[in-house]
Amino acid sequence: MSKFYFDSPAHGGGGGDGEDDDDDNDPSTLPFPAPLSRSAFSNLEAPFNPTEFLASLGNRHQTLEDLRGELRARSRDLERELVELVNRDYADFVGLGGSLLGGDGRVVDLRMGLLGFRREVAAIMGAVEGVRRDVEAQVRRRRSVRSERTLARNLLTLSYRLDELSTLLLIHPTTTTAATSTTLIPIPDFDQEGPSTGHSSTPSIPRLSRILLGYLFVTRNLLPRLPQQHPFVKIQIPRIEVVRRTLLLDLDSALREARSGKDSEKVLVLLGFYADLGAEAEGVRALKEGGKMGK
Secondary structure, X not given: OOOOOOOOOOOOOHHHHHHHHXXXXXXXXXXXXXXXXXXXXXXXXXXOOHHHHHHOOOOOOOOHHHHHHHHHHHHHHHHHHHHHHHHHHHHHHHHHHHHOOOHHHHHHHHHHHHHHHHHHHHHHHHHHHHHHHHHXXXXXXXXXXXXXXXXXXXXXXXXXXXXXXXXXXXXXXXXOOOOOOOOOOOOOOOOOOOOOOOOOOOOOHHHHHHHHHHHHHHHHHHHHHOOOOOHHHHHHHHHHHHHHHHHHHHHXXXXXXXXXXXXXXXXXXXXXXXXXXXXXXXXXXXXHHHHHHHO
16 A cells, blocks of 8 residues: 545635545545565564554554454455465475484494494493503502612611621620521721720721711611600610610720720710710719729
């Protein structure tokens, strides 16, 4: 329906004004409204609201009967277009249904392929997990071997150090073992100044210092790293006590000799040795006994 306007009649005298008023009240003299826009019914963002649609037609010069008729005509047009669309694309719809026939077999083949792939992946993951467990077991075994090797090295070092201290202190073992089967012989003291006319029964300060350092290494550094309940360590504990007692005896002898010789510097050094051993009381006792003997 095209939009157009009627031409207004010519204006005359006084009677003409009345005729103009009659024409303004005649609906047939109004222009035809424009056709309804399709966009008002095709807004996909918001649902169609009849109230809002009618409110938007406030400036439209059209009766409700004409509007109802136009809406019905628009509905018939849409139905006709839908039928034409379905009839035109019906062959495509039928072809689409036919193309879906036989798809079950393809789905089954795809499912079987996926199941096979899943089994292969599971087998690979199982193999990787087995390798991981083997590697962890080997790592634990390596750590255990390394720990045992360190323990064996420390035990051998303990035995060697005690043998060395026993040799320096002229301690003869009561039992013969594989590590101490060699007969221990006195080691001459080469730390004394001047020519030696005979072997002195009292060790020199350097010799006592060497023995003291060896004993402190065994008791403060080596022994704490060893398990105290180890059978070999339990066997060596009495030897360590013998070394300590013998070292205290040698310190007593050296202190009495320094006291009798009135060598105050040597006395102070020997008292420091007692302090390193934690035997200050024994040092004081030996010092007092040496003073009484000097008197």
